[in-house]
Amino acid sequence: xxEVEQDPGPFNVPExxxxxxxxxxxxxxxxxxxWYRQDCRKEPKLLMSVYSSGNEDGRFTAQLNRASQYISxxxxxxxxxxxxxxxxxxxxxxxxxxxxxxxxxxxxxSVKP
Amino acid sequence: xxxxxxSPRHExxxxxxxxxxxxxxxSGHNSLFWYRQTMMRGLELLIYFNNNVPIDDSGMPExxxxxxxxxxxxxxxxxxxxxxxxxxxYFCASTIFRGFENTEAFFGQGTRLTVV
Numbered sequence: 608x609x610e611v612e613q614d615p616g617p618f619n620v621p622e623x624x625x626x627x628x629x630x631x632x633x634x635x636x637x638x639x640x641x642w643y644r645q646d647c648r649k650e651p652k653l654l655m656s657v658y659s660s661g662n663e664d665g666r667f668t669a670q671l672n673r674a675s676q677y678i679s680x681x682x683x684x685x686x687x688x689x690x691x692x693x694x695x696x697x698x699x700x701x702x703x704x705x706x707x708x709x710x711x712x713x714x715x716x717s718v719k720p
Numbered sequence: 721x722x723x724x725x726x727s728p729r730h731e732x733x734x735x736x737x738x739x740x741x742x743x744x745x746x747s748g749h750n751s752l753f754w755y756r757q758t759m760m761r762g763l764e765l766l767i768y769f770n771n772n773v774p775i776d777d778s779g780m781p782e783x784x785x786x787x788x789x790x791x792x793x794x795x796x797x798x799x800x801x802x803x804x805x806x807x808x809x810y811f812c813a814s815t816i817f818r819g820f821e822n823t824e825a826f827f828g829q830g831t832r833l834t835v836v
Contacts, residue, residue, distance in 0.1 A: 641824070650811060650827035651763070694763065696825075699776075706817045707776055708753060708825055712762030 610634060611697050613711035621719055624685050628714045630695030631677045639706065640671055641696040642680050645713065651694055654680075685718045692716070726812050726828035733835055738800040741831045744793055745814030753825065754787055754797050755811040763811070769795065770817060802835045809833070 613630045620626050632640075640657035655662065657669040657678050668681040678697075682689055695711040725744040733739055745752050754766040767777040769789045777787070784803070789795040799806055809832050815825040 650829055652827070653824045656824070706751065706770075707765065707768045708813070708815070709765060710755070710763040 609711075610699065610709045611695055611711040613693075613695050613714045615712055615714060617715040617717050619717045619719060620685055622685060622687060624718075625681065625683045626685055626716065627682075628680045628693055628695075628716075629677055630679070630711055630714075631675075632695075632697040632709075633676070634697065634699060635673075635676060636700050637697040638700065639698040640678050641708075642667075642669055642678075643694040643696060643710070645692045645694055647691075651710075654693070682716075685716075687718050687720065690716055690718045724812055724814050724826050724828035726810075726831050728831060729829060730832045731834070733802055733833070735803055735835055736801045737835075738798065739802045739806075739833060739835075741797040741799075741810050741812075741833070743795045743797070743812030743828060745795070745812070746826055747793065749814035749816050749826075750792070751815045751817045751825075752789060752795050753811075753813045753815075754795070755813065756808045757811060757830075758808045766797070766810075799833075802833075804835045807834050 610633050642654040643651040644654045645651040657671045661670045666683045670679045692713040692715045694713045699707040727742045752769045755763050757763045765779045767787045768775050772789045787797045809830045811830045813825045813827045816823045
């Protein structure tokens with residue numbers, strides 16, 4: 608099983624739609640989780656961190672389910688500019704003291720007019 | 721701050737040649753990552769340094785790849801000899817690791833490597 612797995616998509620949705628992505632991670636000791644956004648031919652950039660209590664940033668909501676080892680990203684009222692690849696990230700620990708960042712392969716979102 | 725700086729931005733080389741990619745992390749960051757991205761395999765971790773020490777190099781494909789971090793402000797990824805299958809975008813990223821938590825990782829703009 609891969610450390611971080613995502614549905615690659617593509618998700619093709621109309622403007623204004625609500626879309627949700629899920630991501631599973633295999634290491635139950637992972638402590639930190641993030642969603643990154645990557646535009647075509649650009650570097651990944653942080654979209655939001657994922658906290659245990661869930662967090663919201665405007666149209667974006669991230670949730671963490673430790674029991675089932677998955678994180679989710681919900682995008683409401685999607686815009687054309689949301690079209691990108693969304694990368695899920697979990698940390699890999701070494702002896703409980705060193706952190707590494709493991710990325711999923713990404714989920715491609717295409718928002719159409 | 722200028723962010724993570726990678727050089728060169730583009731590199732085209734012939735098979736068998738040595739390639740050196742460079743990275744300057746954000747000042748004050750104590751963790752540095754090298755990733756490789758292809759359409760087929762996505763973003764793969766090659767090696768991870770913490771406080772200039774390699775912690776995890778399990779992603780380094782083979783002995784042709786080597787990475788160094790001689791100080792907190794500079795890292796190199798070397799491929800010798802290069803092969804066409806090494807063609808990819810290579811990203812360097814840096815972050816601050818505190819105890820059990822990572823802060824946001826910032827990426828450089830990447831080096832697009834083409835081996836012909």
